[in-house]
Amino acid sequence: MTSRGTPSRFLRSVLQNGVGRYVCQLKRISIVFSKKAQSSLGARDFIEEGVVDYANKNPGTVVYVSPQPCRVPKIVAEYLNGNVREETITSKTSQQISELLTKLTNQSGLEIIRIRKPFHTDSPSIQGLWHPFTNRPPSIGPIRPQKPDS
Amino acid sequence: MVFLTLSCWIRSRGPDRYWKVQEVLKHARHFRGRKNRCYSLAVLAVRRAFVYATKARKLKKRNMRTLWISRIAAATREHGMKYPALMHNLTKSSVQLNRRVISDLAVTEPRSFLSLAKLARARQQEGFRAALGDGKEPSGVLSRVVMLQ
Numbered sequence: 001m002t003s004r005g006t007p008s009r010f011l012r013s014v015l016q017n018g019v020g021r022y023v024c025q026l027k028r029i030s031i032v033f034s035k036k037a038q039s040s041l042g043a044r045d046f047i048e049e050g051v052v053d054y055a056n057k058n059p060g061t062v063v064y065v066s067p068q069p070c071r072v073p074k075i076v077a078e079y080l081n082g083n084v085r086e087e088t089i090t091s092k093t094s095q096q097i098s099e100l101l102t103k104l105t106n107q108s109g110l111e112i113i114r115i116r117k118p119f120h121t122d123s124p125s126i127q128g129l130w131h132p133f134t135n136r137p138p139s140i141g142p143i144r145p146q147k148p149d150s
Numbered sequence: 151m152v153f154l155t156l157s158c159w160i161r162s163r164g165p166d167r168y169w170k171v172q173e174v175l176k177h178a179r180h181f182r183g184r185k186n187r188c189y190s191l192a193v194l195a196v197r198r199a200f201v202y203a204t205k206a207r208k209l210k211k212r213n214m215r216t217l218w219i220s221r222i223a224a225a226t227r228e229h230g231m232k233y234p235a236l237m238h239n240l241t242k243s244s245v246q247l248n249r250r251v252i253s254d255l256a257v258t259e260p261r262s263f264l265s266l267a268k269l270a271r272a273r274q275q276e277g278f279r280a281a282l283g284d285g286k287e288p289s290g291v292l293s294r295v296v297m298l299q
Contacts, residue, residue: 002203077299125258134260
C-alpha cells in the first residue's frame with residue numbers, strides 16, 4: 001500500500017454541491033435479494049417496512065427492487081458521476097440496512113481512496129503569491145509621461 | 151476395454167494461482183524493469199516497497215518540518231532577521247503559530263509575514279533594552295505578562 005502505488009485524490013465537492021442548492025448525488029439504488037434464502041431475511045424485512053418510506057424521503061433517487069435467485073444479497077448504488085458501489089447485506093437486520101442506505105445517500109459519488117489533504121481552497125492566496133520581486137524595492141521610480149520640451 | 155486409471159492420475163493443483171499472483175503484481179505495476187512483470191522478482195520488490203512505506207511515515211513528518219523551517223528561514227532573511235530570532239521572539243510574544251502555518255503565510259500572504267517579522271523584531275529590541283538598559287526605561291509593551299485569574 002504505497003502512496004504511489006495506490007490511487008489518491010484531492011478533497012473536492014461535486015460542482016460545489018450545497019453552496020447553493022443541494023442535489024442528492026445518488027442516482028439509482030437496486031436491492032438484489034432472494035425470496036427464499038436465509039441471508040436475505042433482513043433485506044426482505046426492509047422491503048416490507050422501510051423501502052417505501054426511503055423512496056418517499058428521497059424523491060431524486062430511483063429505487064429498484066429485484067428478487068432473483070442469488071446467494072449473496074446486495075445493494076448496488078449508482079451515482080451521478082457514474083461511479084457504482086456494491087454493498088453486500090448478508091445477514092444484516094432491517095435497521096442496519098436502513099443505516100447503510102442513509103450512509104450511501106449522504107455520500108457524493110467520489111471514490112473512497114486516500115485524500116491527499118484534508119482541506120481545499122480555490123483562492124489560496126489573498127495578498128498575492130510570493131515571487132522574487134515581492135520584497136524588493138523597485139529599481140526605477142514611478143513612470144511618468146515625458147514633459148514636452150518647450 | 152475401458153481405461154480408467156488414466157483419469158485418476160489427473161489432479162487439479164490449486165485453481166487460484168492466477169489471482170494470488172495478481173494480488174502481488176498489482177502493487178508492482180509502476181516499477182521499473184522485470185520487477186513489474188515477473189512474480190519472483192516482484193515479490194521481493196513489493197516487500198521492500200512496503201517496508202520503505204512504513205519507515206517513511208516517520209521520515210515524512212521530519213522532512214516536512216525541515217522544509218517548513220528552511221522556507222521560514224529564507225523568508226525572514228529577506229526581511230533582515232534570522233530564523234531562530236523570529237521563532238524565539240514569536241513564542242515570547244505568545245504567538246502560537248506552528249511552522250506549517252508560518253511557512254504557508256510566507257508563501258501566500260507575504261505582507262502578513264512581514265508584519266510577523268516586524269513584531270518579532272520589536273520584541274527583540276525590547277528584550278535588548280531590558281537586558282542592556284539601566285532599568286530606568288519603561289518596560290516594553292509586547293513583553294508584558296498577562297495574569298489570567
